[in-house]
Amino acid sequence: MADILKRDERIPEHLAGRRLDQAAAEMFPEFSRERLKSWIQQGELSLDGRTVRPKDKVFGGERLALDAQLEAETRWEAQDIPLTIVHEDDAVVVIDKPAGLVVHPAAGNPDGTLLNALLHHFPALAGIPRAGIVHRLDKDTTGLMMVAKTLEAQTALVEQLQARSVSREYDAIVVGTMTAGGTVDAPIGRHPKDRQRQAVTAGGKPAVTHYRVQERFRGHTHVRCRLETGRTHQIRVHLAHVRYPLVGDPVYGGRLKLPAGAGESLKTLLRDFPRQALHAHKLRFTHPVSGDTVECRAPLPDDIFLLLDALRQDREGEA
Structure with a gap:
């Protein structure tokens, strides 16, 4: 049986002037844009009680009401892909994502993704938008991701992310020796010339990254980053913006x-490091049912561990 979805929210003033489908995607990020557009066209997602078009502009303050049936996603195949499960209960599962695993099917990655794996390990997720996924990691970023197992849990976790009450910390190895930690508060949006990249841009969405030094080396630094917001490529863009790009970042890393x-041995490791050196090591959130604090940690993956060890040896050999 299909689940009945009912949501009723006011459109925030900062979305004034946006298309309805764009505003809906920001307000209800747990649903795909394709699904939201379909609901708008069918009148199941209405504006002040009226059926309107996806391209119609909003002014802010209108009532956006969702009253729809949520059918199971049938276009995605369940695939037996191994997962490392760090935490699981009836409402939430937390996994430690490996490098190379794309989170969601898209052009160029129609299968072999985390979503396909989740459908195999938890078949009931076929009835949850995006198989319960509420946030993402880049393909080559490792570490912790939380996945909702019920609609109620998904709504609660998305609300926590929007309220910035979820704590997400990352380990990163950057090029350059930092003198101290700091905060990057700079909006992020699409790069004006390269649509495949993100950039710090005046017209972007607010983005805040805090970072602190863990360990310094002769030409690199191990830093811990804490996100307030969750923009695409946020840590990679922000650290490159302050001229400390991530080791191995093929997009924002610059010259070796x-x-x-x-x-x-160190030269070889740095030349051949296969991905951006970024790992989501700590995740803390409020459990959507019990209200208890859930905190999960993931150990450093082997490639970052080995790189840190080589950087320490290089530093000690220089002393």
Whole structure:
């Protein structure tokens, strides 16, 4: 039996001037744009009680009401892909995502994704939007992701993310020796010339990243980053913006820099590091049913662990 969805919210003033489908996507991020557009066209997502078009502009303050049936997603295949489960209960599962695993099917990645794996391990997620996924990690970023197992849990977790009450911390290895931690408060949007990239831009969405130094090396730094917001590529863009790009970042990393006098083993590791050196190591949120605080941690993956070890050896050899 299909679940009945009912939501009734006012459109925030900051979305004034946006298309209805764009405003709906920001207000209800747990649903795909395709599904929201379909609901608008069918009159199941209405504006002040009226059926309108996806392209119609909103002014802010209108009532956006959703009254729809949620059918199971049938276009995605369940696939037996191994998952590392860090926490599981009746409402939430937290997984430690490996490098190379795309989160959601898209052009170029129609299957072999985390979503396909979730449908295999938890078949009931076929009835939840995006198989319960409420936030994402880039393909080559490792670490913790929370997934909702019920509609109620998904709504609650999305609301926590929007309220910035979910704590997400990341380990990152950056190029350059930082003198101190800090905060990057700079809006992020699409790059004006390269639509495949993000950039700090005046017209972007608010984005805040806090970072602190964990360990310094001769030409690199291990930092811990804490997100207030969750924009696409946020840590990668923000750290590159303050001129400390991530090791191995193919998009924002810039030219390869090697410490003067580094040994061949470290040079090889830095040249061949296969991805951005970024790992979501800690996740803390309020359980959507019990109200208890849930905190999960994921150990460093082998590639970052080995890189840190090589950087320490290089530093000690220089002393």
